[in-house]
Amino acid sequence: MTNNDTSKSVFVAAIFAALAIYPFTGSEFGTDLVTTTMVFAIFALSLELLVGGTGLVCFGQAAFFGIGAYSAVLLSPQYDPGSVAILLPAAVLTAALYALFVGALSLRTKGVYFIMVTLAFAQMAYFVVHDTSLGGGTDGIYMTVKPTLGAIDLGDTQALYWVTYVLLIAVFVFLAVLSRSRFGRALAGIRVNEQRMRATGFSTYPYKLAAFTISGAIAGLGGFLFAVKDGAVNPELMSWHLSGSVLVMIILGGIGHLRGALIGAFAFVLLEELFKSEAIFGEFSKHWHLGLGMTIIASVALLPRGLVGLPGQWGQHLLGRATRRAEDMEVQNAKA
Amino acid sequence: MDFTIFLIQLLNSLQYGLLLFLVASGLTLIFGIMGVINLAHGSFYMIGGYMAFALAPIVAATFGGGFFSTLCVGLVLAVVLGYVLEWAFYSYLYEREHLQQVLMTYGLILVFEELRSLLVGDDVHGVKVPDLLAGSLPLGEVMTYPVYRLFISAVCVALALGMYFVFSRTRLGMMIRAGSTNREMVQSLGIDIKFLYRVVFAAGVAIAVLAGMVAAPVSSVYPGMGNQVLIICFVVVVIGGIGSIRGALVAALLIGLVDTFGKVLLPDAAGVLVYVLMALILLWKPDGLFKAG
Numbered sequence: 001m002t003n004n005d006t007s008k009s010v011f012v013a014a015i016f017a018a019l020a021i022y023p024f025t026g027s028e029f030g031t032d033l034v035t036t037t038m039v040f041a042i043f044a045l046s047l048e049l050l051v052g053g054t055g056l057v058c059f060g061q062a063a064f065f066g067i068g069a070y071s072a073v074l075l076s077p078q079y080d081p082g083s084v085a086i087l088l089p090a091a092v093l094t095a096a097l098y099a100l101f102v103g104a105l106s107l108r109t110k111g112v113y114f115i116m117v118t119l120a121f122a123q124m125a126y127f128v129v130h131d132t133s134l135g136g137g138t139d140g141i142y143m144t145v146k147p148t149l150g151a152i153d154l155g156d157t158q159a160l161y162w163v164t165y166v167l168l169i170a171v172f173v174f175l176a177v178l179s180r181s182r183f184g185r186a187l188a189g190i191r192v193n194e195q196r197m198r199a200t201g202f203s204t205y206p207y208k209l210a211a212f213t214i215s216g217a218i219a220g221l222g223g224f225l226f227a228v229k230d231g232a233v234n235p236e237l238m239s240w241h242l243s244g245s246v247l248v249m250i251i252l253g254g255i256g257h258l259r260g261a262l263i264g265a266f267a268f269v270l271l272e273e274l275f276k277s278e279a280i281f282g283e284f285s286k287h288w289h290l291g292l293g294m295t296i297i298a299s300v301a302l303l304p305r306g307l308v309g310l311p312g313q314w315g316q317h318l319l320g321r322a323t324r325r326a327e328d329m330e331v332q333n334a335k336a
Numbered sequence: 337m338d339f340t341i342f343l344i345q346l347l348n349s350l351q352y353g354l355l356l357f358l359v360a361s362g363l364t365l366i367f368g369i370m371g372v373i374n375l376a377h378g379s380f381y382m383i384g385g386y387m388a389f390a391l392a393p394i395v396a397a398t399f400g401g402g403f404f405s406t407l408c409v410g411l412v413l414a415v416v417l418g419y420v421l422e423w424a425f426y427s428y429l430y431e432r433e434h435l436q437q438v439l440m441t442y443g444l445i446l447v448f449e450e451l452r453s454l455l456v457g458d459d460v461h462g463v464k465v466p467d468l469l470a471g472s473l474p475l476g477e478v479m480t481y482p483v484y485r486l487f488i489s490a491v492c493v494a495l496a497l498g499m500y501f502v503f504s505r506t507r508l509g510m511m512i513r514a515g516s517t518n519r520e521m522v523q524s525l526g527i528d529i530k531f532l533y534r535v536v537f538a539a540g541v542a543i544a545v546l547a548g549m550v551a552a553p554v555s556s557v558y559p560g561m562g563n564q565v566l567i568i569c570f571v572v573v574v575i576g577g578i579g580s581i582r583g584a585l586v587a588a589l590l591i592g593l594v595d596t597f598g599k600v601l602l603p604d605a606a607g608v609l610v611y612v613l614m615a616l617i618l619l620w621k622p623d624g625l626f627k628a629g
Contacts, residue, residue, distance in 0.1 A: 057435050105615055108622040112373050112434055112578060116570040117618065120611055123567050127607030240567065244442045251439050287454060293446030300440040301428065 012259050016169060023161050031161050032229075033273065038164045039225045041265035042171050044249040046218035048261040049175055051250060053184065054211045055191030059115045060102070060122025061246050064216040066238030067125060068095040068223025070135055073143045073233050084149035084163075091224035092217045098125065099216020103209045119240060126238040140234025143227060154228050164225055171218055175258055178214075187211055252299055254306025263307050271295060340479045345596055351485050353592020354492035358547040359565055360572040360584045361499065362540035368579025369516040370533055372429050375441035378566025379448040380541050383417070384410065384548020385557040386452060389461045403466035403553075410549050411542055418541030422534045430533075449559070458559050463552040488550050495543065496585065503581070512536055516579075568595075571614045577624030586625060 019038070023031050043065055050056045068091040075090050076082040106117040129135035146155035154160050178184045189197045190204050197204050227233050236242070245268065253264020275281065275288035299306075305313060363377045387410040388403075395406045425444065429437045465484045472480035503509040515522045515529050523529045548562075555561070572591055576583025591610055598609040617625065 051435070057438070059438065105618055108618060109574075112367065113574055113623070115373065115434065115438060116574050117614070119567065120571050120574065120614055124608055124611035127611075131607045132604065240563070244438075247435075248439060248442070251435065255435070287450045289446040290450035290454075293443040293450065296443030296446070297425070297440055300432075300436050300443070304432075304436070 008259065012172075012262070015259070015262060019165055019168075023158060028157060031157055033269070035157070035161050035164050035229055036226075037266055037269040038161075038168045039222050039229065040246070040249065040269055041262050042164075042168055042225065043219055043222035043246055044253070044261040044265040045171050045175055045258060046215045046222065047246050048250050048255070048258060049178075049211060049215045049218070051247075052256040052258075052260070053175075053179060053191065054187045054208060055194075056107075056208065056212070057115050057247075058118045058212075058215070059240070059243050059247065060118035060120070061215075061219055062238050062240065062242035063102070063122035063125040064095040064099050064219035065223040065226070065242065065246075066129070066233070066235075067098050068092065068220030069227035069233045069237050070129060070141075070223075071095070071220075072147075072224045072227040073141050074135070076143050076145070076147060078144060081145045081153070081155075082147040084147045084152075084154065087147050088221070088224055091227075092220045095220020095223065096213050096217035099219075100209070100213045103212030103216070107205060107208050107212065119243065122238060122240060122243055126235055126240075129238060130235040135233070135235065138235060140232055142232045144231075146228055146231065160225075160229060164229075167221065167225065171221070172258060172262070175218075179258070183207070183210070248296055250306075252296075252303070252306055254308030257306075257308045260306055260308040267307060340475055343475060344479060344481060345600055347481060347485065347489075349592040349596035350589070351489045351492075351592075352596055353589040354489050354496075355547055355551055356565070356568060356572055356591060357585050357588035358492050358495060359544050360569040360576070360588055361496075361581055362543045363566075363569050364573045364576070364579055364581065364584045366537060366540045367573070369512060369536055370426075370430060372426060373434055373437050373441070374426075375438060375566065376444040376448065377540075377544055377569070378562035378564070379445050380414070380418075380544035380562070381548040381551075381565045382452065382557075382560075382562030383448065384414070384545035384550075385463075385552045385555070385561055386456055386548075387413065387545065388463050388549040388552035389557050390456055392463070402468075403464075407546070407549055411546060414542040414545035415538045417545075418538030419534055421541070422537040426537060427530070427533070445563070448562075453559065460556055460558040462556045465553040484553060488554065491546075491550055495546070499581065508535075568610065571610055573624075575614055575617050575624055577626040580624070580626040583624055583626030 019034070022034055026034065043061070046064070047058065047061045050058050050061075071091040071094040072087050075087055102118065102121045106114055106121060109117050130138060135141060146153065148154065149163070152159050152163065154163060179188070186197070186202055186207050189202070190207060194204050223237065226237070249264035249268045250261050251264070252267055253262065254260030272288070272292065275291035276285050278285045281288070281291075303310065303313075359377065359381050362380075363374060366372055366374050366377070388406060391410055391413075392403070392406050395401055395409050399405050399409075421444075425440065429440060465482075469484045469487050472482045473486070475481045503513065511522065511527055511532060515527070515532055519529055568591065572584055572587045575590065576585070576587035591613070594609055594613050595606065598606040602609065
């Protein structure tokens, strides 16, 4: 392990340590907010596997998130607490199945087509829950009683925090191991040069399909947690605004790094809270999309490598200045 | 189904399809020529709709004109808007990855929607059909068909023919086509490619704005109207083949048919039908019906 790798691991460990301490110090509201953030971090990690790991830009990730959430609510018994041991795998499985279906079709296309096709399939799922009675139409449906796992009641803010925390670590570790495995290397190969991967004898389609399905399953897990936390689902969970937001998270954090998805999710949720805060923006907080939109545009212009790349960007800036100064000196010396 | 009702639905689907074609052609042009995937294209349609609503009283007060003066003023504003946007935002995106294009144009959508909400509010507004075109034509013995819808179709057909003419028959069209094939070569032949792109982009914006303005009396204007059109236009572009204007025309008409008749025959599944169509066509032809280049 190189020096750089160590600093990365220390950084990630510090994030998780901070998250482990937080509920003992923060308010109820804060704990709830951080739980939301961790759910979005899981969601962002699922997309990072596709975009950063495999080079597939999926613009319909919210569909899998939403399907996970809807299955959790639809499968819960109405008056008794459901069992996490049944609901969680069911939500993950349904999301994975839809991802398998969408992936099988959309992976026949490439580049911009893929972006548009995944978006269109997500819209399809959106219209199914929006227009039919299956998911309660535009109003959505409620989860009246939160599910339990043995003695743990997920209706409790603290309990949900810890379950989400453990699942976030599990997903993070799973993806970190995956990216170092033969499978993960093959995905990286596809990202860099799919033509060459095929030439070396890899049938790339099954690899991409597997990555797409796994990604859908993880998004479904995020959706499950979101439904349990909010106690309600509505079609907006599948809207392309959410697909866009999660893309913003990973790009803001920095594509190609798992920790980028973590940082991005936190930065995004905090930014959203900031622009929505009436204390700071007053009346104007109603129009929080404006601030968010401008931040997104600015981040594309100023942070091409995301927040993760910021130290490197600064380093290069300073380095560039130093070299320029050295060159100036040389020119002056030559003149003299 | 009665023959007259069938005819009315057929005309409706034709009008819807042609309107989709107008918006989608701008999308496919901007992608095909400049390689930019423009999510904010639906916002231009939305801006057009709201211009038809909000500009009308202003234009009436200054020029005393009606709907057609509003159209002209809106078009001029649209060209200016397109020109400025290209200069300020889009010209930076040509060399960037698709991912960053998606992100920046997504940010622009949020900004446009909020500006709309700040300037005009979040209410649904109707736009009056111009008096000249307010009548309807008799169709069969009892049915009638509004003249305005025929006018929309006529405008779309005229614009489609105009685009075809400019692209395949004029020197400007030749330069644009050459620019999409090899940017550097065209530049080294002494043609100002930057200016050319700016013109194409402004034209794309103007067409989308015009589509929104013309459609406003029929569809009324409401928040989120742009996004709905944008996603259907994605489907049109994917089915037709990216960069192909001919493909966009065929796909738009096809979607007009499926959507309109779907709503009549299978009202529960109408929202999904279009996407099912797309899935089927992708199974058969992953690159769309008419892939350009």
